[in-house]
Amino acid sequence: MNPNVSVESVILPDGEKYKNMDTLMKVFDKAIESRLDRRCTFVALGGGVIGDMCGYAAASFLRGVNFIQIPTTVMVQVDSSVGGKTGINHRLGKNLIGAFYQPQCVLIDTDTLNTLPDRELASGLAEVIKYGLIRDAEFFQWQEKNIKSLMARDPHALAYAIKRSCENKAEVVSLDEKESGLRATLNLGHTFGHVMAVAMSYHLGWIDESIVKRVDNILQQAKLPTAPPETMTIEMFKSVMAVDKKVADGLLRLILLKGPLGNCVFTGDYDRNVLDETLYSFCKS
Incomplete structure (x- = not known):
């Protein structure tokens, strides 16, 4: 591991019901507490909810930082990880708050599907x-x-x-x-x-x-x-x-x-x- 690169992690709850502003704030809290700057990279490792929220956080934090997707479900690997749609749900509807924000890259490892x-x-x-x-x-x-x-x-x-x-x-x-x-x-x-x-x-x-x-x-x-x-x-x-x-x-x-x-x-x-x-x-x- 590169000693010049520090890694901070936030483990978010998975599921549509957590795809909201409260959960999104946990990402921002960690990023601000860790004093991350515009050269940082947000990496989304997980399913669709994680990718959508992490992407929206990357689009919004300091008005935009680097973003990488590592999707771990078929749904995200074939669909939402490609194309730059990010966002969260509102109590009145799905994906009504968000941004178009393209990842720098998408890394797909089909071995992650073994436990799906x-x-x-x-x-x-x-x-x-x-x-x-x-x-x-x-x-x-x-x-x-x-x-x-x-x-x-x-x-x-x-x-x-x-x-x-x-x-x-x-x-x-x-x-x-x-x-x-x-x-x-x-x-x-x-x-x-x-x-x-x-x-x-x-x-x-x-x-x-x-x-x-x-x-x-x-x-x-x-x-x-x-x-x-x-x-x-x-x-x-x-x-x-x-x-x-x-x-x-x-x-x-x-x-x-x-x-x-x-x-x-x-x-x-x-x-x-x-x-x-x-x-x-x-x-x-």
Whole structure:
């Protein structure tokens, strides 16, 4: 270890409920107590909550210091570690406070996935599948052939899936860093789940039924839910959608599939009745 480099650490609680201003202050407290200056580097070692908060702290401390991501879950390795979105939640909604702040580098070690709970593995694979659906049909075909290897945590399959996902994400971010249009397509499924977005696309007549079946099949093999929890009501969906970051001028814009596999649109121009019908078909009340 370089004797000229001092290392200070802050161990933060993990989980969405801790992704708030109180927890963020612990990072600032440590940085200020340690008299860190603008030449310091914040390193995020952990999952998505840690990366988002550490990144936002780096963007804000002394108006911006160096930042390195070392993500330890599939979700962060394929998605949030690349692209510079950082932030915290507000009690009224997720990720409503934050900044676009790019890391100097992202270091991914797939060995960190050996201890990842199955639920977290599946959660990350949902994002991998997303890339195939919105922009990379060839990658989706590869996933269909290799989903069993991914579920078995085959290191070669995981490495390829992570690499290809990062390439897709980086390409989109380089074209639209601040999410004015194209980058928003990466949010497929973030408003009401992959299955519901695909179902709505089909009900609008925008995609072929074969795509719906293929998506349903791969999600089941990945042990991902194909319906919302029974406790979710239509009103609950609508209240959450009202504060979605994709709302503009009071209009909820959605990412929906359109055309052959690997194509999507980010639009507010859709039949509202079809949105209601989709919600009704998935919710009991």
